[in-house]
Amino acid sequence: MAKAQPRYVCQNCGASQTKWSGRCESCGEWNAITEEAPREAAPGGLGQGGGRGRSVRFEQLADASVKEAPRLVTAIGEFDRVTGGGLVPASALLIGGDPGIGKSTLLLQASAALAKAKRGAVAYVSGEESIDQVRLRARRMGLAEAAVDLAAATSVRDIIGSLETGEVPAAVIIDSIQTMYVDTLDSAPGTVAQVRSSAAELIRLAKRRGFALLLVGHVTKEGTIAGPRVLEHMVDTVLYFEGERGHQYRILRAVKNRFGPANEIGVFEMTDGGLAEVTNPSRLFLAERHGQVSGTAVFAGLEGTRPLLVEIQALVGPPGPATPRRAAVGWDSNRLAMVLAVLEARCGVAFAGRDVYLNVAGGLKIGEPAADLAVAAALVSALVDTVVPEDTVVFGEIGLGGEVRRVSQPDLRLREAAKLGFAKALVPALGKSGKGSAPKGVAIETREIAHLHELVAMLAADRERKKKGNP
Structure with missing residues (x-):
């Protein structure tokens, strides 16, 4: 049996090639190609046995019995505006931005607002901070009494096992997707293979159980960590958090939204107590x-x-x-x-x-x-x-x-x-x-x-x- 050859995958765009090079031929990024361990066995084709597949059920497009599920309104006006009126159940939303720009702060405020409005249980899974660190940050923001379920985990198998049973939460926040890993893959967390597999498993669970999934993705200039660009085709909504470290203002921009207008923006001001809405950005x-x-x-x-x-x-x-x-x-x-x-x-x-x-x-x-x-x-x-x-x-x-x-x-x-x-x-x-x-x-x-x-x-x-x- 021939030995499986290693793969060299660009951590910026996900392109795979047979040998290492300093520059990716697909996206042009330098020093972004890393070696990833090969799979134990290549997936077999449809013609290698298994029999005939089950029939796929087709339905008419004009089905009047289908009703739109109510959105999860966070009461954070700028956030709801960018998402198109609130979070959609059984949808996946990706928030990307530079480290330290305020992504975790925004999602912690959104989760506390959902819990306060009694829209349902909210689960916040942190792969970068411990539970005590999240609590300290919530205390500084005045959200210490919010009824949010906290967990510190990085194993996708453990997270899915905990969410598959019990009450279906209204929203699940994963902070961040680069820290998650699937134990069936040999590559390290943060690589394109791990990010794609982790996101695919979590999105499949969100569609099946009907909760809104919010993923945090980091973007780095060096390209050593797989950014959220490799996930944009997998999720329903992509938001980018923009802003300069020297300015206290932050721009939340929707670059993709299947449930609302794209290119919508929300403006926030970074304060000691978290992110404050700016209702009149022009002024x-x-x-x-x-x-x-x-x-x-x-x-x-x-x-x-x-x-x-x-x-x-x-x-x-x-x-x-x-x-x-x-x-x-x-x-x-x-x-x-x-x-x-x-x-x-x-x-x-x-x-x-x-x-x-x-x-x-x-x-x-x-x-x-x-x-x-x-x-x-x-x-x-x-x-x-x-x-x-x-x-x-x-x-x-x-x-x-x-x-x-x-x-x-x-x-x-x-x-x-x-x-x-x-x-x-x-x-x-x-x-x-x-x-x-x-x-x-x-x-x-x-x-x-x-x-x-x-x-x-x-x-x-x-x-x-x-x-x-x-x-």
């Missing part, structure tokens, strides 16, 4: 904004179904002999390079030889192209040392020809801006109609920008007017 991100400063513009964005206003800051340095630096925080650096190229080629605005820095205030990361016009306004404002009016919001996508394209749901953006006291908006042109894009009942003046050179000319005219002493 939060603009709280420290100082008007009459060149190089700033307010962008009216949209995250999922929530309109969000945030300040875009730009700084342009003087020309110098060294190679200019181009840095962006909270925005795609490639998108910044494109906007700079369009400004130079289509509008004659020279950034050559100048350092350019772009920042999204508050630690938020923006991914939608509707921020192009606000970025261009901040860049030109910083270059010509003029001020974008502080009562003005900006949004619109920029094409390579310099045209400003329409964006989705402008009415929601303008309503949010008007609610926060903004009086003017620079928006994309709506075509031949010439009508303003402000919805009925919203007191905000809109100015349509069809081409980027109109924005440049407007800011240049403001600068000349101020030079002459006119307000």
Whole structure:
């Protein structure tokens, strides 16, 4: 009998190959391939015996007798918003994020809220902390009296054996999936094989018994531990907890949700007593904004179904002999390079030889192209040392020809801006109609920008007017 050959598996994407290499050919990650022990025997095919399988039962899609199960509402508004209205029974939810960002804190608060609302028993299984450590953390957060069942375990067989009998819990939290192991595999906990097998067994039990399963997954820059990306296709909902260590604000973002809208965000503030909800993120991100400063513009964005206003800051340095630096925080650096190229080629605005820095205030990361016009306004404002009016919001996508394209749901953006006291908006042109894009009942003046050179000319005219002493 031929000896089983070892496998070399990438711990970042899960790709398997026959020999070790420093760089994964599938995802391009360096130093992420580790050797995993082979299985004792390869799984046999369907043609090697076993007889005919049992018939699969098919049912009609239009079955009126099927009723949607009530969701488990945690009463944490931002968390329920991101999940689509609460946890769905018999579903699997994955929360990923950097170590120390607040994943365990959020889930401990959610489990205590479920127990307080008497939605059912809640089981919290920790593979990283002891029961006493979890209790101490709960005491600091004021949750010491919550009726949550705690356990410290890492064996999937033991966990499943405890959950298969007795009362069905409403929710089970596994913190974290990288610490769990299946004893039939020879690989170490945290490898792709262990993470996949552990998650598959726990998800199968959750579907069978009907409780909501919440898995915590770590993400590391080195790629030595299998992150939650290898689990995204196995679970129903994927949430990412974002934020910078230097900021007290945290963003919970849904990147996949089978039971609600994707790209929805919830905003929290990290305090001594845990995570506090931020019900009005726009007011939060603009709280420290100082008007009459060149190089700033307010962008009216949209995250999922929530309109969000945030300040875009730009700084342009003087020309110098060294190679200019181009840095962006909270925005795609490639998108910044494109906007700079369009400004130079289509509008004659020279950034050559100048350092350019772009920042999204508050630690938020923006991914939608509707921020192009606000970025261009901040860049030109910083270059010509003029001020974008502080009562003005900006949004619109920029094409390579310099045209400003329409964006989705402008009415929601303008309503949010008007609610926060903004009086003017620079928006994309709506075509031949010439009508303003402000919805009925919203007191905000809109100015349509069809081409980027109109924005440049407007800011240049403001600068000349101020030079002459006119307000």
